[in-house]
Each structure stands twice: as structure tokens, then as C-alpha cells.
Amino acid sequence: AAGVIQSPRHLIKEKRETATLKCYPIPRHDTVYWYQQGPGQDPQFLISFYEKMQSDKGSIPDRFSAQQFSDYHSELNMSSLELGDSALYFCASSLVVDTQYFGPGTRLTVL
Amino acid sequence: QKEVEQNSGPLSVPEGAIASLNCTYSDRVSQSFFWYRQYSGKSPELIMSIYSNGDKEDGRFTAQLNKASQYVSLLIRDSQPSDSATYLCAVSPATGTASKLTFGTGTRLQVTL
Numbered sequence: 001a002a003g004v005i006q007s008p009r010h011l012i013k014e015k016r017e018t019a020t021l022k023c024y025p026i027p028r029h030d031t032v033y034w035y036q037q038g039p040g041q042d043p044q045f046l047i048s049f050y051e052k053m054q055s056d057k058g059s060i061p062d063r064f065s066a067q068q069f070s071d072y073h074s075e076l077n078m079s080s081l082e083l084g085d086s087a088l089y090f091c092a093s094s095l096v097v098d099t100q101y102f103g104p105g106t107r108l109t110v111l
Numbered sequence: 112q113k114e115v116e117q118n119s120g121p122l123s124v125p126e127g128a129i130a131s132l133n134c135t136y137s138d139r140v141s142q143s144f145f146w147y148r149q150y151s152g153k154s155p156e157l158i159m160s161i162y163s164n165g166d167k168e169d170g171r172f173t174a175q176l177n178k179a180s181q182y183v184s185l186l187i188r189d190s191q192p193s194d195s196a197t198y199l200c201a202v203s204p205a206t207g208t209a210s211k212l213t214f215g216t217g218t219r220l221q222v223t224l
Contacts, residue, residue: 033211042199042214043155056211090154092212099145100212102154 002027004093004103012109013081021076021106025093031055032074033092033100034066043090049074078108086110114138117200117215125223130187132218134200137181143203144176145212146185148196155199159185190222 005024013019025032031050035043045058049068060066063081068074078085086109092100116135124130132146143162147155159174161167161183167174173186183202187194197217203210 035212042216043212045211045213048211058211088152099157099160101157102147105154107152 004091004101006089006091006103006106008106009104010107010109012111014111015081015083017081017110019078019081019108021078021089021091021108023074023076023091023093023103025072025074025091026101029093029095029101030072031094032068032072033094034060034074034076035090035092035102037088037090037105039087046076081110083110112137113215114213115200115202115215117198117218119216120219121221122218123221123223124190126190126192128190130190130194130220130222132185132187132198132200132220134183134185134215135181136183136200136202136213138202138204138213139178139181140204141181141202143210144174144183145201145203146172146174146183147199147201147214148194149199149217150196155201158198187220190220192222192224195220195222 007022033048034046037043046060048055052068066076088105090105091103094100146158149155161174161176171188175184199217200215201212
């Protein structure tokens with residue numbers, strides 16, 4: 001079965017640089033979620049989209065923005081990167097209110 | 112106090128034994144409950160979902176929900192070394208659109224030979 005695709009899988013950036021993470025949901029899934037997981041921590045909800053509209057917002061810094069496109073893929077844009085942004089970033093998708101399935105994640109390292 | 116509480120472990124059980132993982136949550140409006148398994152550096156993988164009070168069985172896994180006590184548990188029968196991972200309890204506030212998951216800190220399970 002097709003799964004959630006995330007790219008890139010690994011990303012290394014310098015402080016104050018910009019990063020863009022991409023997420024391709026499971027086919028026919030209309031809802032996308034972004035989570036951040038720091039070392040030794042549980043995943044923290046950032047933001048979600050349903051039918052290309054922002055649905056819910058969590059502890060997402062103002063330096064971050066995201067959107068869902070017409071083909072339902074989503075991008076998380078991160079600017080003015082800080083050392084503390086180093087983490088695993090997971091995208092999950094679901095069909096309306098159904099169970100969330102997670103992608104493999106993007107490991108972001110900020111130097 | 113975290114919204115979702117789990118014992119961080121490690122919980123060590125011998126191969127073939129039953130592993131019992133527990134989770135409590137504070138938000139009474141929580142409607143959907145999930146157990147995810149996460150290997151180190153990998154993404155959370157769904158093990159079980161449960162929405163109603165009582166037990167739900169799937170193979171070696173049984174989830175139990177008690178909304179009155181705000182308690183969710185996961186039993187793993189015939190534990191295998193491959194079950195060694197961190198188990199994350201997650202709750203969702205409602206069955207509405209795009210409801211976020213709130214995770215506990217996870218319980219690390221070690222299945223010994």
C-alpha cells in the first residue's frame with residue numbers, strides 16, 4: 001500500500017538559512033498534519049490542513065509557514081533557522097477524521 | 112502536568128510474556144485514542160485505535176479504554192524481541208476534521224531473550 005512520502009529525508013542547514021520540507025499524502029487522503037519531534041521528546045503538533053485550508057494550529061513558530069496545494073501535497077517553510085529547530089519533522093495524512101498515518105520524516109540539522 | 116501521561120520505562124519483559132503499557136489523559140473531551148510504536152529514529156507506526164469503552168483485540172495486541180477513569184492501556188501478548196521499541200499513547204480531542212494528536216512521552220519496552 002502507498003504510504004506518506006516526505007522529502008528530503010535529511011537536510012543540513014546553517015543558522016539563519018531557510019528550509020522547505022515537502023509531504024505527499026497517501027492517495028485520496030485529504031488531510032495533512034505536521035509534527036516536530038526533538039531528541040528524546042514526543043511529537044509536537046505544528047499545523048494541519050483539510051481540503052487545502054488550514055484546519056488547526058499548534059506550537060508553530062512565526063518563522064514557519066505551511067500550505068497545502070491543489071494536489072493535496074503540503075510544504076513546510078522554515079526561515080531564520082535556529083539551532084533549536086534541529087529535529088525530526090513528520091508529516092501525517094488521513095482521510096477526513098480517520099486515523100493518521102505518518103511518513104518517514106525529515107531529519108533537519110541546523111549548524 | 113502533561114495532557115497525556117505515560118511511564119517512560121524502560122519496561123523489561125522476557126520473550127513470550129505479556130507486556131502491559133498504561134496511559135492516562137487529562138482532557139475529558141478526548142474521543143479518539145491511539146497506540147503508536149516507534150523505533151529509534153523512525154516514524155510512529157499505528158498499532159491500535161480505540162474509540163469506545165472496553166477492549167479491542169487485534170492479533171497479539173489488545174487495547175483497553177476506560178473513559179470514566181481517563182485511562183487507556185495496551186497489552187502485548189507473546190512479546191517478541193522485535194516488539195522492543197517506544198510505545199506512544201496519543202489522544203485526539205474530537206472526531207472533528209483534522210483533529211491533532213497529543214502524544215505522551217512514550218514507554219520504552221525491552222523484550223529480553
